[in-house]
Amino acid sequence: MEELAREAGITVRTLRFYRERKLIPPPRREGRIAWYDEDHLARLRTIAAxxxxxxTLSGIAELAEAFDHGRDVGELLGLGAPTEETPVRLSPEELADVFGEEATPENLxxxxxxGYLGTDGGEIVHVSRRLLDTSAALVREGIPLADVLAAARRVRDHADALAELFTDLVLAQGSRTTDDLRRLRPLAKSVVDAEVSMALDRKLGKLTGTVGPEGQAPHHAARTRRSTHEAP
Structure with a gap:
């Protein structure tokens, strides 16, 4: 304990206090000897940061408990299942830097x-660089992280339904296999990306008054009617 306190730049009394508050995990014991390792030192440096x-210490304690009882990265990534997403490894203080005051214990x-975050030893792992960057960008735009995460849960439900639809479409052909599904997944992503893009166009058009009640731009609808009347 004295060696750990010295390495962390704190007093033994402070270290005991952190242990009592469960801010650090218990040491490994061999008889009457308690062994601390680099993970304990990393946690103490994170607390200081x-x-x-x-x-506050209360907030840090809640955060530590959340990570100690969170899923590890193997569970999040399906124990080695293939993914096109790039996981990101972060220390707790780096994650706090990304989200600033929004990095509350409740949000994390x-x-x-x-399932956005998991743990791997003393590190935090975000399952997707794209999702991390997008979430951070929305927070920088002034959208509360709690609202971003609530929206993400709704998106997850819709994404699962879309994945189910595409899987049924491909595998409904008796000769198709999961290898075909894996090969054709870029087509599903293209359809979803295009549909979301057009849906946003329609939404923006309605909000700005440039789209009619049926989703067509007024000038386009008029052009269509003229063409129909002029047709032989």
Missing amino acids: LLERGH SAALDL
């Missing part, structure tokens, strides 16, 4: 529950 950023617990 979060305190410097204005987090929600991200753990959603």
Whole structure:
């Protein structure tokens, strides 16, 4: 304990206090000897960094508990299942830097529950670089992280339904296999991307008054009617 406290730049009394608050995991014991390792030192340095950023010990304790009881990265990634997403490894203080004041224990617990975050030893793993960057960009635009995560849960439900639809479409042909599904997945992504893009066009058009009640631009609808009347 004295060696760990010295390496972390804190007093033994402070270290005991952190242990009592369960801010660090218990040591490995061999008889009466308690062994601490690099994970304990990393946790202490993280606590110091979060305190410097204005987090309270209560909040840090909640955050530590959330990560200690969260799923590990193997569970999140399906124990080695193929994925096109690139996981990102972060320390807790790096994650706090990404989201600033929005990196609350409640929000990070929600991200753990959603499956965006997992743990791998002393590191935090976000399952997708694209999702991390998008979430951070929305937060920088002033959208609360809690709202982003709530929306993400709804998107997850729709995405699961779309994946089910495409799987049924491909595998309904008796000769198709999961290898075909894997090979054809870029087609599903293209359809979804195009449909979302057009849906946003329609939504923007309605909000700005440039799209009629049936989803067509007024000038386009008029052109269509003229063409129909002029046809022989």
